[in-house]
Amino acid sequence: MKILIYNWTPQGENGGGVAVYVNNILAHIEQHPDEFPWQIIFLSSGYYYDSSGSAYIRQLSPYHGFNSYTIVNSPAFAPHGGPAAMYKRMNRDKSLLHLIGQFIEEQGGFDVIHFQSFEGLAPNVLSLKxxxxxxxxxxxxxxxxxxxSNVKLWNTEGYNCFRSERHPCGQCMSFTLNTAFYQMVSYRRRQQAGSKATIIDRLYNRLYNKYVNILPAPIKRLRQNQLFCELQQYRxxxxxxxxxxxxxxxxxxxxVGEIATHFxxxxKKIQVSYIGTKVADHPLPPRSIGDETGEPFVLLYMGYINVVKGAYLLLDALETLPASEAHNISLRFASKVDKLSDRQxxxxxxxxxxxVEIIDGYTHDDFxxxxxxxxxxxxxxxxxxxxxxxxxxxxxHGVPALTSCYGGAHELNNHPMFMFKDExxxxxxxITIKNTPKLLKEYWEYTQPLTTMAFHMMQLGRVYKGF
Known part of the structure; x- marks a missing residue:
């Protein structure tokens, strides 16, 4: 089976969780060639830019032994959450359709094309079907x-758009992001060339920002509305x-499936497929909860300290929690705390x-x-x-997780006491879980089996074959 895997970021670059997921897929195929005799080719787009201007395909170094290519100078900048003006370019672009079609022909066709995202592509690319x-x-x-436009359904005013009756998408599409497309492309070019901003670059940025600041509010709103119309057309x-x-x-x-259907x-096209992860291959048994009278109850937060990850919601809750309950709780933050105010x-x-313990950044080796x-x-x-x-x-790692009701985190365990909706x-x-140790044992009776890479790859194989 010959498969083209697409994601906006080249493998080996920082592409977040999706890049990790793709890496796990490629590594599993590489380690089990007899079970998965698949010919994999990887393609990315919207990441690399150079001074040549026109979009073209460049072959990169093999990744996990598989051929890798990237579209340089894509008219669709990636990732989303960047310049709002790019929607106008993507809605009208035909060069990517031609370029990828030519690439498929040169590669001799594929049995499967698996899109990990559509960032870096124009919508009409799908018509290659x-x-x-x-x-x-x-x-x-x-x-x-x-x-x-920012892929999270989270408004710049600080609220969950999907849970709100308000959807002022134009607010997320600031006028200042218009010619920022060219600024960001210029930055990517310098990044690839290993050079710094020139005097002309710095002068342009300064004049541009000054120009934006003196624009009357009605003109800014008009431009936001224009950009929002382009986003609507893209959708x-x-x-x-x-x-x-x-x-x-x-x-x-x-x-995720429910939200996609809503929009x-x-x-009928949607199948729920929990991603496979390496940590699920060798799960640790639940921690033994015995007589720990006098020992602190240890709470852990892992991840970024920002609004959308809920770190500030947690800090608000920890500050609110009564001292009479907090005195025998130990806190551990496995987070890179960059802002002084957060650390304070x-x-x-x-x-x-x-x-209170802060583990300032971590890798899997620190687990x-x-x-x-x-x-x-x-x-x-x-x-x-x-x-x-x-x-x-x-x-x-054998530790119960108390999750918010937002997104899919709570689907891994349906115990009602291990889910919350607000501060x-x-x-x-x-307080309840700390003072009721039996809940930590009950938790495991409600936990769904984690998806291993082997099981997930079996699922992908069935999807690829049309079962």
């Missing part, structure tokens, strides 16, 4: 980029093409908690230390986080 009707077109729904084109040309939409959680993707908030918790002695992990995203990897990692409920859940 008309030229290759026997090729399976598969898309993994890792985020909401098919609908939302319409992409969702229509998904429904017309994609054979299977793989939702990484049930919640117009055909529910965390350090201030020492006044009423038994102890034994991070999870040692932990009673409860907290995963508090306030956006519709598709399936937080940290939830899987926590459960795989008040989070405070009450922490």
């Amino acid at each position: 008309e030229c290759y009707p026997q090729t399976r077109f598969v898309h993994s729904l890792h985020d909401y980029g098919f609908y939302c 319409k084109q992409l969702i229509q093409n998904i429904n017309c040309y994609i054979d299977v939409e793989l939702a990484v959680s049930q919640r 117009g993707i055909d529910s 908030r965390i350090e201030a918790l020492r006044e009423k908690y038994a102890s 034994p230390r991070i999870f040692q002695g932990v009673h409860l992990g907290i995963v508090p995203p306030v956006w519709e986080d598709n399936l937080p990897q940290v939830t899987i990692e926590t459960i795989a 008040d409920e989070l405070v009450q859940r922490i």
Whole structure:
């Protein structure tokens, strides 16, 4: 079977969780060639730019032994969340359709094209299905980029768009992001060439920012509305093409599938497919809860300190939690704390908690230390986080996870006491679980089996073959 895997970021570059997922797929295929005799080719787009201007395909160094290519100078800049003006370019672009079609011909065709994202592509690229009707077109729904300009359904004012009646998308599409497309392309060019900003670059940025600041508010709003119209057109084109040309939409959680259906993707095309992870291959047994009278109850937070990950919601809850309950709780933050104000908030918790520990950044090699002695992990995203990897990692290390009701994190365990919807409920859940040790044992009766890479790859094989 010959498969083309697409993602916007080249493998080996920092592409977040999706890049890790693709890496795990390629590594598993490489390690099990007899079980998966697949010929894999990897393609990326929207990451590399140079001074030549026109889009073209460059071959990169092999990754896990598989051939890798990238589209340089793509008219569709990636990732989303960048210049809003790029939607106008993507809605009208035909060069990517021609370039990728030519690439498929040169490679001799594919049995499957698996899109990990549509970032870096124009919506009309999916119409290549008309030229290759026997090729399976598969898309993994890792985020909401098919609908939302910042892919998270999270507004710049600081609220969850999907849970709100307000959808002022224009607010996320600031006028200042218009010619920022060319600024970001210029930055990517310098990044690849290893050079610094020239005097002309710096002068342009300064004049541009000054120009934007003196514009009257009505003109800024007019430009926002124009950009929003382009986003609406992009949504319409992409969702229509998904429904017309994609054979299977793989939702990484049930919640993601529900949201995709809400925004117009055909529910008959959606299959829930929890991603496979290496940590699920060798899960640790649940921590033994015995007589620990006098020992602090250890809470763990892993991940970024920002709004959407729920870190500030957690800090608010920890500050609210009564001192009478906090005195025998130890806090552990496995987080890179860059902002001084964040560090000061965390350090201030020492006044009423038994102890506070900050592990300033981590890798998988640090997991034994991070999870040692932990009673409860907290995963508090306030956006519709598709399936937080940290939830899987926590459960795989024998630690119960208390999760927010947003996104797919709570689907891995349906115990009602290990889910919360707001700050008040989070405070009450922490107190109740701490004071009721049997809940930590009950948790495992409600936990869903974690998806191993072997099981996930078997699922992918069936999808690729059309079963």
